[in-house]
Amino acid sequence: MPIPSLRTLLPGAALALSLCSFAASAAQTWPDADWARGPAPSGAAVKAFEDYAFPQRDDATRKGVRTDAVVVIRDGKLIYERYAGPTKAETPHLAWSMSKSIMASVLGVAFGEGRFQIDDPVATHFAPFASHPDVSMRHLLNWASGLAWEEDYEYAPLKSSVVAMLYTRGRDDMAGFAASFPLDAVPGTRFRYSSGDSNVLAASLKQMVGEQAYADYPWTALFDPLGIRSAVWERDASGTFVGSSYAYMSARDLARIGLLMERGGRWKDRQLLPQAWMQFVLTPFPRYRAAKGEEDEAVPGGQWWLNRTLAGARTPWPSAPETTFAALGHWGQAMYVLPDQRLVIVRYADDRDGTYRHDDFLKRALAAFAAPEVKP
Known part of the structure; x- marks a missing residue:
């Protein structure tokens, strides 16, 4: 592709x-x-x-x-x-939301392998998003899905979508939890920072590469070529990497x-x-x-x-x-x-x-x- x-x-x-x-330079270290x-x-x-x-x-x-x-x-x-x-x-220190940029680099390798296009509908790669057919991978990558998401942390935990996703009712299937939210904006028209968007990207990668390859993919695609040896990445109960939050490395x-x-x-x-x-x-x-x-x-x-x-x-x-x-x-x-x-x-x-x-x-x-x- x-x-x-x-x-x-x-x-x-x-x-x-x-x-x-x-310019590529042989002198680079x-x-x-x-x-x-x-x-x-x-x-x-x-x-x-x-x-x-x-x-x-x-x-x-x-x-x-x-x-x-x-x-x-x-x-x-x-x-x-x-x-x-x-x-x-x-x-191996917890990266928190730097995990999002790490996952973006993993996805960049998958993009180079022709596994998806920027403007693919998310539903092409993650079936639970079938109810949001107009949301594309581009929208998720820009935190512009249009989902009615509330990214509040310890200051407003009762109304926080991200706290519910990471710690309570959404923690077993974080991407599926994010997909259950309605839209309150046209996709691509509004920035709203969302760990839900990022975890849907992590789940989409699973379908792109297949269940068997997925567990090792961040390592085979990115960490091993770079010589990264300390990386740990937590997954939720559905087996999806918590791409929003839970990567660790030195x-x-x-x-x-x-x-x-x-x-x-x-x-x-x-x-x-x-x-x-x-x-x-x-x-x-x-x-x-x-x-x-x-x-x-x-x-x-x-x-x-x-x-x-x-x-x-x-x-x-x-x-x-x-x-x-x-x-x-x-x-x-x-x-x-x-x-x-x-x-x-x-x-x-x-x-x-x-x-x-x-x-x-x-x-x-x-x-x-x-x-x-x-x-x-």
Whole structure:
């Protein structure tokens, strides 16, 4: 099955195209069993970064910035790592909603294998969605299914769709639970962040690859080629990966997915994620508008988050380049990919309040870890 052209998928996506255009270089460094080490940065900028990212940890009240791990990759080499709390270099840390971006990368491999098209009806790959025939894979990937979903967490658990899905009446078949919701918007016309959409994607993958291959597919398709050895991914009682929330891996291993993305979907001599897929997931959902008071929230792409300017607004993270994108999760999980700086930064955390700010972190990280500019 041919891969759709970039023009068909994403008309006018010039900036995202630039992220996927690169010259293969024999000099590029890639990790093997372990990361090669680069020069470790030091000095006042690193201290300022650590003062922000690793303040004295308050485990009694769980207040303030509570970083569990930071791993920094520059030019394919590990240049910085630090751990706190119970987390160690080998710890498979819960990714929370970074799982969504991991699943998007698994789906990208399936897309490259011709197992689905972006605009396929979801019902083609997940029968319970037959009651929503107008919802496409594109809509799910953009969190724009139109389902009447409420993504509230501990602050409003009684009306929360996601709490019911993960912990109570929906936990045995999470995608089937999401499919039972009615639509309250025309698919593709409204962004509404939904872990239900993400779990339907995970269930759709099962039909694409078949029950027998499904249990190992994230490993055979993505983790094994990248050399990821620490990954654990929980499944619900129906056997579907909890693609919204329950992937675990070490910070060093998660950084391998970041490097794959930073290098345009290529891993060594293999284009693991097609450029058409990269183009799609790194393009903003065109109907997204930040709600009042949420202007510093990243812009949704295809299960990834983008530092993009829309409708004349400033970028969500003004201290970082507009080409920056990220996987983000509950309680401060983040993997930032900065292609222009050839940087991947993984942060695991246990933030329980609103103290942490992406832009404050990125400002200090760039000062500490970006390579000096080479002047002509």
